[in-house]
Amino acid sequence: xxxxxxxxxxxxxxxxxxxxxxxxxxxxxxxxxxxxxxxxxxxxxxxxxxxxxxxxxxxxxxxxxxxxxxxxxxxxxxxxxxxxxxxxxxxxxxxxxxxxxxxxxxxxxxxxxxxxxxxxxxxxxxxxxxxxxxxxxxxxxxxxxxxxxxxxxxxxxxxxxxxxxxxxxxxxxxxxxxxxxxxxxxxxxxxxxxxxxxxxxxxxxxxxxxxxxxxxxxxxxxxxxxxxxxxxxxxxxxxxxxxxxxxxxxxxxxxxxxxxxxxxxxxxxxxxxxxxxxxxxxxxxxxxxxxxxxxxxxxxxxxxxxxxxxxxxxxxxxxxxxxxxxxxxxxxxxxxxxxxxxxxxxxxxxxxxxxxxxxxxxxxxxxxxxxxxxxxxxxxxxxxxxxxxxxxxxxxxxxxxxxxxxxxxxxxxxxxxxxxxxxxxxxxxxxxxxxxxxxxxxxxxxxxxxxxxxxxxxxxxxxxxxxxxxxxxxxxxxxxxxxxxxxxxxxxxxxxxxxxxxxxxxxxxxxxxxxxxxxxxxxxxxxxxxxxxxxxxxxxxxxxxxxxxxxxxxxxxxxxxxxxxxxxxxxxxxxxxxxxxxxxxxxxxxxxxxxxxxxxxxxxxxxxxxxxxxxxxxxxxxxxxxxxxxxxxxxxxxxxxxxxxxxxxxxxxxxxxxxxxxxxxxxxxxxxxxxxxxxxxxxxxxxxxxxxxxx
Numbered sequence: 001x002x003x004x005x006x007x008x009x010x011x012x013x014x015x016x017x018x019x020x021x022x023x024x025x026x027x028x029x030x031x032x033x034x035x036x037x038x039x040x041x042x043x044x045x046x047x048x049x050x051x052x053x054x055x056x057x058x059x060x061x062x063x064x065x066x067x068x069x070x071x072x073x074x075x076x077x078x079x080x081x082x083x084x085x086x087x088x089x090x091x092x093x094x095x096x097x098x099x100x101x102x103x104x105x106x107x108x109x110x111x112x113x114x115x116x117x118x119x120x121x122x123x124x125x126x127x128x129x130x131x132x133x134x135x136x137x138x139x140x141x142x143x144x145x146x147x148x149x150x151x152x153x154x155x156x157x158x159x160x161x162x163x164x165x166x167x168x169x170x171x172x173x174x175x176x177x178x179x180x181x182x183x184x185x186x187x188x189x190x191x192x193x194x195x196x197x198x199x200x201x202x203x204x205x206x207x208x209x210x211x212x213x214x215x216x217x218x219x220x221x222x223x224x225x226x227x228x229x230x231x232x233x234x235x236x237x238x239x240x241x242x243x244x245x246x247x248x249x250x251x252x253x254x255x256x257x258x259x260x261x262x263x264x265x266x267x268x269x270x271x272x273x274x275x276x277x278x279x280x281x282x283x284x285x286x287x288x289x290x291x292x293x294x295x296x297x298x299x300x301x302x303x304x305x306x307x308x309x310x311x312x313x314x315x316x317x318x319x320x321x322x323x324x325x326x327x328x329x330x331x332x333x334x335x336x337x338x339x340x341x342x343x344x345x346x347x348x349x350x351x352x353x354x355x356x357x358x359x360x361x362x363x364x365x366x367x368x369x370x371x372x373x374x375x376x377x378x379x380x381x382x383x384x385x386x387x388x389x390x391x392x393x394x395x396x397x398x399x400x401x402x403x404x405x406x407x408x409x410x411x412x413x414x415x416x417x418x419x420x421x422x423x424x425x426x427x428x429x430x431x432x433x434x435x436x437x438x439x440x441x442x443x444x445x446x447x448x449x450x451x452x453x454x455x456x457x458x459x460x461x462x463x464x465x466x467x468x469x470x471x472x473x474x475x476x477x478x479x480x481x482x483x484x485x486x487x488x489x490x491x492x493x494x495x496x497x498x499x500x501x502x503x504x505x506x507x508x509x510x511x512x513x514x515x516x517x518x519x520x521x522x523x524x525x526x527x528x529x530x531x532x533x534x535x536x537x538x539x540x541x542x543x544x545x546x547x548x549x550x551x552x553x554x555x556x557x558x559x560x561x562x563x564x565x566x567x568x569x570x571x572x573x574x575x576x577x578x579x580x581x582x583x584x585x586x587x588x589x590x591x592x593x594x595x596x597x598x599x600x601x602x603x604x605x606x607x608x609x610x611x612x613x614x615x616x617x618x619x620x621x622x623x624x625x626x627x628x629x630x631x632x633x634x635x636x637x638x639x640x641x642x643x644x645x646x647x648x649x650x651x652x653x654x655x656x657x658x659x660x661x662x663x664x665x666x667x668x669x670x671x672x673x674x675x676x677x678x679x680x681x682x683x684x685x686x687x688x689x690x691x692x693x694x695x
Contacts, residue, residue, distance in 0.1 A: 030043070121284045160181065286320075288320040362489065531564040546672065595686055598649050
């Protein structure tokens with residue numbers, strides 16, 4: 001018979017999903033509707049079959065999560081047993097006077113076969129089963145589930161860190177990481193559910209005792225008062241029926257409780273319980289031999305059952321001998337196999353280029369408390385911010401920076417982070433996930449309670465405050481940012497200041513390839529025909545070091561192609577490129593101003609510097625006293641310019657621009673040096689501060 005059409009119909013109709021609700025409704029209906037004895041027999045048999053099936057499934061699972069529906073199964077089977085107890089109690093009280101088969105053959109068989117028709121023995125056996133189930137199995141399984149849930153929750157942060165570390169190291173993909181995180185959460189939910197579900201079984205055991213006594217007492221009352229039975233006959237009939245009813249419910253309950261204990265008490269592995277028992281219990285034949293000797297010695301004691309003890313000792317000795325022979329054969333085979341491959345086994349593999357680990361160009365290492373900022377599962381938005389930073393950098397600077405490799409570092413402070421460039425730390429700081437950073441821009445109206453610190457990106461005074469103080473801090477003039485923004489701003493600032501170091505030959509080649517799509521002939525004429533790729537890289541790096549963008553690659557390449565046949569020096573080519581980019585340079589410092597308010601230099605000082613540069617053999621030397629004077633005067637002029645709220649831009653002759661730009665780069669941070677040749681003709685100049693004289 002072809003069952004495929006029926007299966008397809010069931011799937012299309014969604015009947016599989018209806019199985020659970022229908023089963024619950026049927027179980028609840030059994031508590032209300034009267035059931036005939038034949039149907040009770042079928043349902044009691046079904047209950048026993050389900051309990052055996054659950055036990056076997058529990059023993060054949062390798063991990064607890066493979067049977068994650070077990071807490072729900074525990075509830076449903078408990079509810080099924082209670083419903084059957086209610087249904088059988090109704091029949092026992094109504095029809096118990098007719099004989100021991102009033103409630104069906106299953107209850108009758110359990111009442112006669114298991115306890116020999118003796119209701120006193122039945123009560124004792126029932127009490128023992130309840131005690132075993134209630135005091136031993138269920139209580140132990142509940143305790144294990146409780147402890148397992150607690151330890152699983154405590155271990156979750158460490159497991160999450162391990163997953164994130166593997167993900168950041170590239171050992172696993174995003175899909176595998178997401179699945180592992182889901183497994184961890186499901187494991188915690190499972191043990192928590194098992195802790196609660198074990199209470200169902202304990203309650204079921206208590207209910208079984210109460211139902212037994214209710215059936216016995218109720219049966220005596222009904223049999224004697226309503227059906228005029230002799231008290232001894234009524235006691236025998238109703239007690240046997242009640243005991244049979246109790247046993248037929250308690251035995252499946254005991255099986256289910258055992259399954260629960262097996263599920264929560266085992267350690268997850270690649271083997272089921274049977275394989276673990278055989279593999280670990282009979283792993284050491286010496287232990288079996290020692291046990292056989294002890295059992296044999298006990299069997300020789302006068303008065304002991306010699307046959308039972310000695311036969312068991314002989315069987316265990318034979319098993320130990322078999323295991324020893326098997327182990328020796330396996331060892332001999334392993335030795336023979338290893339002997340054939342001695343050279344490969346004893347020689348360590350040669351080192352290869354695969355063993356060379358590449359250093360990440362850009363790296364972000366975080367302490368374990370900051371993992372939530374870079375974990376999508378915990379709503380961390382730092383990854384999204386970093387993507388935005390790279391896109392903004394590309395649009396503003398003109399090339400795509402390397403990706404940021406994020407990993408956790410347990411050597412850092414819990415809230416610490418550090419940013420690395422080619423494996424070297426270039427910035428570090430702290431960020432507190434549950435706080436906000438209030439930055440003092442210099443014009444706040446009060447102080448805030450919190451931890452005083454410095455903004456890691458710009459060094460401004462700041463304080464870590466509680467999230468509830470956000471509005472108050474903003475009213476007082478503070479700039480309030482969240483922890484992710486603190487790290488992102490620091491990273492963005494370092495990317496802009498270290499742009500020249502991020503531009504490698506690979507990035508330069510990608511820039512030229514991108515330009516070649518629209519101007520292929522221009523790129524072909526430059527690299528490598530007239531200029532080496534390394535020289536182009538030095539020119540671009542020189543522009544970036546002085547805070548310039550390289551978005552206008554067409555103008556840069558055209559200037560290089562025009563001058564490269566007669567000039568190969570990277571610094572001279574950079575000066576020519578700066579002149580070509582003059583309007584863009586000026587616009588970068590003065591976005592919409594027609595008049596350029598700059599720092600000028602005294603004509604006499606300019607003349608002295610030009611003479612000193614020409615007289616120097618290297619062309620870049622300045623006498624120490626003169627250098628000190630230039631440095632002091634430039635600092636004073638830059639401070640005056642900043643106090644007026646103007647850009648700190650110095651205008652000098654073209655001969656001095658490169659010299660002063662390199663000399664003042666570290667001595668006067670933030671100052672920009674431009675030449676007269678770089679200023680467009682349509683701009684006017686006004687000197688607002690002077691080096692070596694007065695404005």
